[in-house]
Amino acid sequence: MLNQPDRTTRPLIALLCLLWAAGVHPASLPPGLADDGKARLNDLLNENLDYIRNQGGPYTDPQRALREFGGFFEAPPCPHCEPLKSPTEEEEARISDAIRAEAENGDPKAQFRLAGRYAEGKGMDSDIVQGLHWLQRAAGNGNRDASFALARIYDSGIGVPADHAKAAHFYETVADSRVHAAIANRRLGEMNEFGIGIPQDYAKAMARYHTEIALNADSMRPVRWSQWSEFAIGRMYAQGKGVPQDYAKAAEWFLTVTDRGASYGGLIPEAECALAIMYWTGLGVQRNETRGTFFLHRPNAMSMKACKKLKADLSSQ
Incomplete structure (x- = not known):
């Protein structure tokens, strides 16, 4: 017959039961699960490299x-302006x-x-x-x-x-401008991170991303536009680019991207998908299937191949 829990262990058992019911699994991860999370996250971070390098181009069709x-x-739209006669x-x-x-x-x-x-x-x-x-x-x-x-x-x-070298030159000329500085610094960060048209330099890339975040923090815009730089910093921590590889810090930055109102990072599907992978596999975060499912089912997460594969693999279990 099993021994009955004493007064000191009962609260601990109750807490563990509550955590398990909430989807938090404090037990050690199954063998290989963390490695699986690393592989899935790396696949995700490499998914859109062609767009990062070419920005959707080249546009060879003349029209x-x-x-x-x-x-x-x-001209920017003006819904309250009187329509002008053409x-x-x-x-x-x-x-x-x-x-x-x-x-x-x-x-x-x-x-x-x-x-x-x-x-x-x-x-x-x-x-x-x-x-x-x-x-x-x-x-x-x-x-x-x-x-x-x-x-x-x-x-x-x-x-x-x-011509990415020419592009970098022109971005540099507006990197301190009032209107274009934020986007220019973010793009120069990507160019430094991946060596696009300019030498690869992780320290400069990190500084550029932080500059864009600071510029947006100082702006009066109702919507924050620095989510891509926040995601990029998380990517650099996840891949150990110029910093010690740190999945916990990567997760913090991905959560920062998603922690803006009701959108939950809707502008950045990569952040939603990254968090789905990390919560499901316990990579850099406490494993939590409830949170993993939440991010997996955000509207834009399923636009990422890595999350489609994750959902298919979970469904087949």
Whole structure:
């Protein structure tokens, strides 16, 4: 007959039962489970390397390249503004002529606007080559919007062969600008982390990511846009890039990404999937199937191949 638990062990047994019911498994992990988690997480972190390197490009189709190029000149939507009457073709031509005169006289804002007119075909035929010409002149005269547009164009290969070294140069020119600094620093962080167009340098990458986080923390935006940098820092800890490999710190950063209102990291499916893997396998966190299931079933987690595989493997058990 089994001995009855005494007064000192009863509370401990009750606590263990509660933890187990909640999905928290404090017992040692089954053999190989942590290694399985490491392999799954590494597969996830390598899943989108092509996009990180090429930013969705190159855009070799002329029409698509022209659409992407024109996107740099679109005015932000204004739902409360009165709709403006569209100019006639003759009026558009007169507007373009006036802008051209100012651009040829050396006005960088006019040069940027003229590049946009070529991109959108307003008052003239669409011409991405001429658009790039005027963007380069505007950037050479100190227009930050033009420099940022050129960084994105060369980074993604929009109408031109991708040139990551040129992209990095233009990102550097706006890395301290009021409008474009956050995105520029985040992208330069990726370029340093993976050696895209510039030498691989993990210390600089980490500093760039922290810079973007600080810039966004100081902004008045209602939505925080530094989630990609937060995820990247977690990725660097998970893969031991320039820092000791530390899955617990990686999990902390992934949780930071998801800890924003009701979205639970909806903007970053990689963070949701990473946490699903880590909670299911106890990698860097206390193993918790309830939490693992929660993140596995977040709307965007299943867009990741690693989480589709995890769900399929769990379903087959």
